[in-house]
Amino acid sequence: METELIRIGQGEECLAWEEEALRRAGEIIKGGGLVAFPTETVYGLGGDALNGESSRKIYAAKGRPSDNPLIVHISRLEDMGRIVERIPGEAVKLAESFWPGPLTMILPKSREVPYETTGGLDTVAVRMPSHPVARRLIAYSGGYVAAPSANASGRPSPTIAAHVIEDMSGRIDMIVDGGEVGIGLESTIVDLTVSPPQILRPGYITEELLKGVLGQVETDRAILQTDSGQAPRAPGMKYRHYAPRGELAIVEGGREQVTAWINRQVQADHAAGWKTGIITTREQQGLYRADVVKCVGSRQDEEGIARNLYLVLREFDQEKVDRIYSEGFGDGKLGSAIMNRLLKAAGHRIVSVQYPIKSEI
Ligand code: AMP
Ligand code: MG
Numbered sequence: 001m002e003t004e005l006i007r008i009g010q011g012e013e014c015l016a017w018e019e020e021a022l023r024r025a026g027e028i029i030k031g032g033g034l035v036a037f038p039t040e041t042v043y044g045l046g047g048d049a050l051n052g053e054s055s056r057k058i059y060a061a062k063g064r065p066s067d068n069p070l071i072v073h074i075s076r077l078e079d080m081g082r083i084v085e086r087i088p089g090e091a092v093k094l095a096e097s098f099w100p101g102p103l104t105m106i107l108p109k110s111r112e113v114p115y116e117t118t119g120g121l122d123t124v125a126v127r128m129p130s131h132p133v134a135r136r137l138i139a140y141s142g143g144y145v146a147a148p149s150a151n152a153s154g155r156p157s158p159t160i161a162a163h164v165i166e167d168m169s170g171r172i173d174m175i176v177d178g179g180e181v182g183i184g185l186e187s188t189i190v191d192l193t194v195s196p197p198q199i200l201r202p203g204y205i206t207e208e209l210l211k212g213v214l215g216q217v218e219t220d221r222a223i224l225q226t227d228s229g230q231a232p233r234a235p236g237m238k239y240r241h242y243a244p245r246g247e248l249a250i251v252e253g254g255r256e257q258v259t260a261w262i263n264r265q266v267q268a269d270h271a272a273g274w275k276t277g278i279i280t281t282r283e284q285q286g287l288y289r290a291d292v293v294k295c296v297g298s299r300q301d302e303e304g305i306a307r308n309l310y311l312v313l314r315e316f317d318q319e320k321v322d323r324i325y326s327e328g329f330g331d332g333k334l335g336s337a338i339m340n341r342l343l344k345a346a347g348h349r350i351v352s353v354q355y356p357i358k359s360e361i
Contacts, residue, residue, distance in 0.1 A: 004168050005161075007177045008133050016283065021176075022133070023084055026140025029171045032062060034085070036150040036164045037137050038178035039129040041102045041187050041204070042157040042310070043164050044073065044147030045172065046137065049083070052114035055146055061117075061171040064153040070146040070235040071104050071118035073186070074128050075138040083113050083124055083144060089280040090192050090214055097213045100130035102183055102204040106191040127187055133178040149186060149293045150175075156242045156310035156345070159184045163314060184307035185337050189234055190217070200234035202337040204306070221338055236355050242345040246321040250346050252328035253353035259287045262325045266290045270321045277316045279326035281305070292319050302334040309338060313345060 006021045014022070025035045032054050034047050045061065047054030049072040049323070059066045072083055077095055080087060085108035109124035113258055118124050129135065138259060139146045149157035152167040161177035168175065188203030188210075196216035201223065209218045220233050251258050266276045267290065277292040285295045295314045297304035316324055326346070328340045341348070 001170055001173070003137065003165075003172055004174045005165070005172065005177060007161075009178075014132075019136070023140050025137055025174055026142070027057060028123045029137075029141035029145060032057070033173040034058060034171075035137070035141075035174040035176060036158075036161075036168055036172060037134055037147075037176040038131055038149070038161075038181055039073075039134040040131045040182045041129070041185065042159055042181055042183075043150040044134070045150035045164075045168065046073070046141065046145040046147040048142060049073075049117050049144040049146035050112055050114065050142075051171050052116035057113065057118035058146060058148060061168060062148060062151070062153045065117070067119045069121055069125060070117050070148050071127050072113065072117065073134065073138050073145045073147050074126060074143060075100075075135045077128065079143045080126060083110050083126065084108060085110055088192055090197060090285055093213050094129070094190070094192075094210070098209070099128040100131075100135065101128070103127065104187045104189045104201075104278050106189065106193055106200070108193060116247040121235075123191075123193055125189065131178070131181075133176060135175065149361075153180075154241060154243055156244070156313040157186060158260065159307065159342065161327065163278050163310075164313075180307075182307070184302075184310060185334075185341060188337075191233065192298040198233065201237060202340050204334065204337065206333050206336075217306070219336075237344075242310065242313065242341050243347070244316045244321075244324060246275075246316055246324045247349075248313075248324040248326060248346040249349040249351055250328050250342055250355060251351045255284060257353040258327060260353070263287075263289055265325065266323075274322040275320060277319070277324040278322035279312060279324065281327060284327065289323075292316065292321050294361065299329075302329075302332045302338065305329065306334050306338055309341060 008018045025156050036045050047058045104125050104127040150164045158164045159181045189201040189204040191198045269276045276290040278288045278290045282298040296308045336353040
């Protein structure tokens with residue numbers, strides 16, 4: 001299949017030809033086709049959420065296991081009623097506070113949503129994105145767009161159109177290039193079918209912000225701890241994900257111990273013939289010796305780190321790096337979202353280098 005590429009400006013105002021192109025993209029989705037498009041979190045791969053055949057095509061294009069449900073994207077609050085069984089007061093409060101924006105809510109699904117879209121579940125994930133291109137496209141598509149991240153399953157989510165082209169060219173009908181996304185990590189997912197509500201995936205809307213609106217909120221422990229022994233409640237969180245092709249390990253501990261440990265390990269890897277890479281921050285960038293040293297930004301700027309993380313993970317693939325070591329993150333407000341994605345990319349390989357050294361890989 002030939003994939004058409006169109007470029008759209010990022011402003012609230014759309015030029016006439018851009019509007020026309022988005023209208024055509026909407027027609028493709030209405031007709032059962034697939035279109036990748038920018039959102040404020042990452043690029044999405046969109047199909048008609050109310051058409052089971054479209055959802056099947058999404059799974060096929062991504063190579064995604066079909067028990068991993070899709071998020072349904074809407075552009076107007078009043079459209080939510082058609083796809084959920086009921087709208088609890090908590091959902092209204094969250095929508096008022098965080099929509100349009102990077103928050104996904106899990107609610108009981110209505111009959112209109114096919115099981116192909118929900119991976120066989122009786123619940124549905126709903127989000128109203130804020131990106132102007134996404135909102136226009138959803139409206140032109142009939143109002144309900146199932147859109148997982150537009151990467152091949154298992155690879156880091158795309159934050160620029162070039163990543164979508166890399167993974168999806170020839171597999172989908174159209175790619176809408178709207179430039180670099182703003183946030184760079186997928187939406188926060190909160191399950192409103194349980195009491196208290198539970199965060200199934202951390203993101204830009206933090207537990208603290210949600211507590212500010214709902215009072216009590218819990219986080220699914222299985223997504224942050226390596227040793228909880230439980231399966232995560234968002235089916236997608238159990239898969240290794242966001243992963244570069246090289247083997248990634250996260251190294252935690254005091255700054256000096258971390259740099260010393262990584263430099264020693266890199267020497268050993270070189271002796272064994274491996275190409276090595278490091279994910280570091282501006283503050284520590286100069287301290288490493290490896291084949292490829294990538295800075296994700298300053299520790300003072302977590303938003304910058306979130307925006308760069310997937311880009312950097314993909315760059316290691318281009319440079320064909322075999323062994324990658326990353327510093328740990330986790331102090332600030334976005335820390336748990338960043339660390340959650342990094343842990344999944346690393347297949348939960350963590351090295352702790354507090355004195356005395358607890359574990360070696
Ligand atoms: P992605 O579309 O790549 O951002 O991934 C969507 C995430 O939402 C996956 O981890 C899914 O498992 C999760 N998800 C979608 N729908 C549901 C649902 N009904 N219940 C729980 N998790 C869901
Ligand atoms: Mg994804």
